[in-house]
Structure formats: C-alpha cells, structure tokens
Amino acid sequence: MQPTIIGVRFTKIGKVYHFDSTAIPDVNVGERVIVDTSRGRHLGEVAQVLTETPAPPEGGWKPVERRATPRDLLLQQSWQAKQTEAMINCRARASELGLHEIKIVAAEYNYDGSRLALLFSTDSEEKVDLKSLKKDMQRLYPNSQIEMRQVGPRDVAKILGGMGACGLESRCCSKFLTDFSPISIKMAKEQGISLTPNEITGMCGRLRCCLIYEYEQYVEARKQLPKRNKRVVTPKGEGKVMDVLPLSNKVVVAIENEEQHTQQWVTFDRDEIQPWDELETLRRKSQAPCDRHEGGGCTCGKARKSN
Secondary structure, eight states, rough: OOOEEEEESTTTTTTEEEEEEEEEOOOTTTTTEEEEEEEEEEEEEEEHHHHHHSOOOTTTTOOOEEEHHHHHEEEEEEHHHTTHHHHHHHHHHHHHHTTTEEEEEEEEETTTTEEEEEEEEEEOSSSOHHHHHHHHHHHSSSTSEEEEOOOHHHHHHHOOOOTTTTTTTSSSHHHTTTTTOOOOOHHHHTTOOOOOOHHHTTTTSSSSSSGGHHHHHHHHHHHHHOOOOEEEETEEEEEEEEEEEEGTTEEEEEEEEETTTTEEEEEGGGGGGGHHHHHHHHHHHHOOOTTTTGOOOOSSSSOOOOO
C-alpha cells in the first residue's frame, strides 16, 4: 500500500515539508495538522496532497499526528502574541552581554509554547558564542525549550518585509517566494542588466532574487541569435552585430556605407539575417573544383586544374 504524502507549510510564505498522512484519512488542502518535526511538534497548514509518492528521505517519512483542534488554534494565537516580547527581551539581554555582532531578528513559539526559537543574524564570519545568552533566556522562559537559530540576509529581509528595491510595495521574498534559488552575476550579464551594485542588489545586500525569473528565457532566446561582433548579411548589406534583443528576437546591426564613410545601425528580425561566415563557406565551396570530375559522372562543370 502506497503511503499518502502531504505537503505542510508552517508559515504563510514558507517552504513546504512532506509528511505521511496515511493514518489520518481524507486530509485536504487548507486543513491544519499537528506534525512531529526535528524541531519538536508544530502546527502547520496542508499546502498540497501529492498524487504520486516521491522518493522517501533518509529515515523515512515522519507521520502526521492528528488534525489540529480549535483549542490548538487558540493556543497558537496566544503564543504568537507573546513573540514580540520575547524578541525584545532577547535583544536587551544580548546588549547587556555585549553581543553587538549579532542581531536578534525574530522570536517564534511553536503552537503550544513548548519551544521558543530565537532567530539571529550576524555579519561576522567567525562563530559567535551564544551559550550565555541561551542560558539566560532559558532561565527567563523555563517552560519553553530555547533554540538559537542563525538565519541569512535573505531570510532577514523575508521576515522583516517592507518595500522592494525595485519599488514594489512588498518584497518578492515576503510575498510569494517559498525558497531561495542560487543567484549569480552571470544571470545579470546574460540579460544585459547593468552591473552597478544598486541595480542588481536587493534590500538584503545580496543579488536580487528576480535576476533568475527570466534568465532561462534569455539563455534559450540567445541560442537562436548571433553573438555581438559577428558578421552577418542583411537585406541592406553586410554588417556587424552590435546588440541583441533576445525577447523580441531581433538584432541591431551596424552597416557601413563605404561611399559616404558612414555607419548606420539598423534593427532586423532574426529571419532577415544570415551568418556571414556560413555564406562565405558556401561561396568558397561553390567556387572550388570538383574532386569527382576526373572520375566521370559529374555534371558540375568544374574541372580540377592540372598542375
């Protein structure tokens, strides 16, 4: 019997984790469930019900314990209301301990308050000793298991929210991105985007996540177009490719007017141009003598010149 695998999300715009819901029949998208994770028991929302069972992770699927009750939901709301206070207390204690190299970003209780995760970020490459801070917070909150969890700059931007560097009212990471993809400078170059730091850097100080949105389309489109500085033949004569417009499938060609000693830049559709080197190769082949002529049976009329 194939297990029933569901995807559960623990925050509104968060990563989806998979669990085995075979013991809980007819679980639907939108329902709330209690699951046991590596960080304790948590309440999450069913985001998907998989029709095909994926390969199980190492150690197998963790099971769904039960459906969440109205009491569980009220408990979650009650503990979430205390998160800001816990964050403020942690910031104050970190300041007293002289831990200025870290920033307490948020505090997260699980649904019943049995665990309290304190999220922090740091610009220091060296590991920060937080034993004293964790011990003091454990003393302040004895009924919750304290966890100090480091997050990266992108996660910080996602948690804090706010306007995006592009002017959007909400940052992509806070609005719909459930996971962060690797971003590189190559993606900006492929799309012809200025490499000026303020043009490609997000509010998190890292390369903007949106650089990946159209990257594959640009790569695929560029495969059909000649590269810059390539010689091409156009309806207006030979010229050199000065720029490519991948999404519109066009190229900008510089055409020399030898008589007037001027240069004109003209935009052509991909179908209107041909590579100069390919045409030149065909021209040379057409002018070359035929190797088969001396053997007979050839009607090309190009006899090989005798030495």
